Amino acid sequence: MTDRTTTWTTPQLWAGRIAILIVFFFLWERAAASKFIDPILIGRPSGIAAYLWAEIFITGSLIKDLGWTMLGTILAFLLGSACGILVGMVFVTRPTVEALLSLILMALNAMPRIALAPLFLIWFGLGLGSKIAIGFSLTFFIVLSSTVAGGRGVNPDHITLARTLGASEEQIFRKFVLPSAVPVIFNGLRLGLIFALLGVVGGEIIASEHGLGQTLTVLAASFKTSGVFAVIILLALVGVCITWGMTWLENHLLRWR
Amino acid sequence: MSDRAPGTIARNGTSVPATGRHRGSVHIHRVSVSFAHLLVVDDVSLTVDQGEFVSIVGPSGCGKTTLLNFAAGLLPADVIRGTYLVGGKPPESGNRDIAYMLARDALCPWRTALENAELGAEIRAVPPPERRQRALDLLDKVGLKGFEHAYPKALSQGMRQRVALARTFSLDAPILLMDEPFGALDAQTKLQLEDVLLSLWQRERRTVVFVTHDLSEAVSMSDRVVVMSARPGRVIADVKITLGRPRSVRALQKDPAYHELYSHVWTKLEEGLAP
Numbered sequence: 001m002t003d004r005t006t007t008w009t010t011p012q013l014w015a016g017r018i019a020i021l022i023v024f025f026f027l028w029e030r031a032a033a034s035k036f037i038d039p040i041l042i043g044r045p046s047g048i049a050a051y052l053w054a055e056i057f058i059t060g061s062l063i064k065d066l067g068w069t070m071l072g073t074i075l076a077f078l079l080g081s082a083c084g085i086l087v088g089m090v091f092v093t094r095p096t097v098e099a100l101l102s103l104i105l106m107a108l109n110a111m112p113r114i115a116l117a118p119l120f121l122i123w124f125g126l127g128l129g130s131k132i133a134i135g136f137s138l139t140f141f142i143v144l145s146s147t148v149a150g151g152r153g154v155n156p157d158h159i160t161l162a163r164t165l166g167a168s169e170e171q172i173f174r175k176f177v178l179p180s181a182v183p184v185i186f187n188g189l190r191l192g193l194i195f196a197l198l199g200v201v202g203g204e205i206i207a208s209e210h211g212l213g214q215t216l217t218v219l220a221a222s223f224k225t226s227g228v229f230a231v232i233i234l235l236a237l238v239g240v241c242i243t244w245g246m247t248w249l250e251n252h253l254l255r256w257r
Numbered sequence: 258m259s260d261r262a263p264g265t266i267a268r269n270g271t272s273v274p275a276t277g278r279h280r281g282s283v284h285i286h287r288v289s290v291s292f293a294h295l296l297v298v299d300d301v302s303l304t305v306d307q308g309e310f311v312s313i314v315g316p317s318g319c320g321k322t323t324l325l326n327f328a329a330g331l332l333p334a335d336v337i338r339g340t341y342l343v344g345g346k347p348p349e350s351g352n353r354d355i356a357y358m359l360a361r362d363a364l365c366p367w368r369t370a371l372e373n374a375e376l377g378a379e380i381r382a383v384p385p386p387e388r389r390q391r392a393l394d395l396l397d398k399v400g401l402k403g404f405e406h407a408y409p410k411a412l413s414q415g416m417r418q419r420v421a422l423a424r425t426f427s428l429d430a431p432i433l434l435m436d437e438p439f440g441a442l443d444a445q446t447k448l449q450l451e452d453v454l455l456s457l458w459q460r461e462r463r464t465v466v467f468v469t470h471d472l473s474e475a476v477s478m479s480d481r482v483v484v485m486s487a488r489p490g491r492v493i494a495d496v497k498i499t500l501g502r503p504r505s506v507r508a509l510q511k512d513p514a515y516h517e518l519y520s521h522v523w524t525k526l527e528e529g530l531a532p
Contacts, residue, residue, distance in 0.1 A: 155363070157359055157361050157363035158363055158365065160331065160357075160359060160363070161357070161359065161363045162380065163329075163330070163331060163350045163351065164329045164330070164331065164350065164351070164355065164356075164357035164434075165351060165357075165376075165377050165380040165381060165428075166350060166351020166352070166353065166380065166381065167351070167380045171380055175365075175376075175379075175380070176365070179365065179367045180365075180367075182367075254367075255408070256366055256367045256368075256408040256409075256410065257366070257410070
């Protein structure tokens with residue numbers, strides 16, 4: 001985060017970031033309190049804080065919904081990325097299969113997923129299944145295309161070297177193609193996880209029994225704007241945590257980069 | 258003249274198991290290569306004996322790399338006419354008698370220097386303790402002691418090519434094929450690495466076929482320099498380099514005998530380029 005040249009230290013940067021947020025929320029609160037903008041439209045930071053406090057620490061309902069959303073996201077991500085990597089690897093090693101299927105898959109991927117959501121609801125029900133299906137349908141294609149790109153990006157010198165050494169196809173794949181694809185696959189995974197979250201929340205907004213998306217619709221329908229903002233802030237925090245977590249994992253697993 | 262060297266160590270050095278006297282030789286007889294009707298190599302005959310260090314020089318596109326790639330089994334058999342024997346056998350990819358080194362280091366960035374040095378032996382299924390020992394020994398010999406666990410991104414170009422040298426020499430192949438291995442290095446680093454290569458070669462005296470377009474490199478390291486013409490490549494001179502062994506490439510830079518040979522080879526090369 002600090003690789004461009006900045007003379008500020010990390011604590012200074014954090015102090016700066018927090019200061020910006022405090023000013024922002026202060027102005028927001030003032031604007032709402034003075035009715036400069038109607039709080040029905042923008043909520044109030046104090047209302048957001050009160051909502052978060054009540055629903056996290058007193059009733060615990062937000063935590064439960066967050067749990068549902070995350071469960072759906074993680075399952076959609078795991079299934080989608082596992083299938084994406086698997087199919088991607090088949091494409092990389094079997095060009096005929098790719099030539100056969102890639103166009104069909106491209107057409108499938110071009111379908112607007114949110115428009116398919118009602119179908120998924122009919123097929124998989126109101127519960128977790130339909131949310132996983134939507135998340136899966138987004139993650140799968142992202143991870144698939146990054147896997148194919150990564151598998152193609154192998155250094156031709158490595159292949160020449162491998163052939164002079166007498167490496168088998170299996171050795172070439174395991175020792176050269178796969179490891180050189182990993183960083184590109186990782187970018188796909190990072191994006192895939194965010195999109196899994198997006199798909200699951202989107203599905204919950206359309207129709208659901210649980211989850212943050214469902215809470216969001218209920219709050220919006222009853223004009224509890226502060227509550228809506230609270231859920232949005234919570235989702236943003238989840239997104240940041242996901243990105244951080246993936247970056248940490250990447251730096252940890254790909255130390256050689 | 259290489260007989261003058263004190264190194265009687267080596268013609269059949271212990272580390273190169275000699276099964277028959279052809280194992281370390283390369284024999285090219287009346288070979289022509291054409292790609293889609295384009296004649297690249299025209300009627301070349303050349304024999305490299307076991308333990309000989311032979312350089313092939315010539316302008317770009319003269320087919321020198323093609324000859325080398327063919328020996329490594331990287332080209333289909335149907336592009337050539339003539340007889341081509343590597344270690345007494347027709348070329349095939351994955352021939353264990355061969356170690357190939359490319360112009361670029363081709364290190365795997367996800368492997369440490371040690372793991373990269375081990376790579377060739379790993380693919381050729383040498384048992385782990387043995388290949389590790391060899392790789393460690395060679396990293397030491399190429400001057401990378403202390404960098405065994407560094408990843409390539411932390412190494413300079415010269416150091417990376419040293420790792421590639423270690424990877425090449427840690428194979429027990431009697432024939433080393435090198436395609437401009439120092440072509441991408443700056444002049445100073447190049448001289449250093451040429452000396453590293455000579456010192457490694459001096460220990461075991463394996464056969465080296467060294468392709469380069471750098472005449473000074475060819476003259477300073479080789480027993481013989483084969484000069485090829487512009488495309489279609491023909492052999493226009495085969496010059497014996499009568500400098501003693503062991504040599505130091507850096508010391509040779511001030512040696513008049515070296516410069517004399519250099520200008521002799523240069524004249525031959527110019528004759529070949531003349532229309």
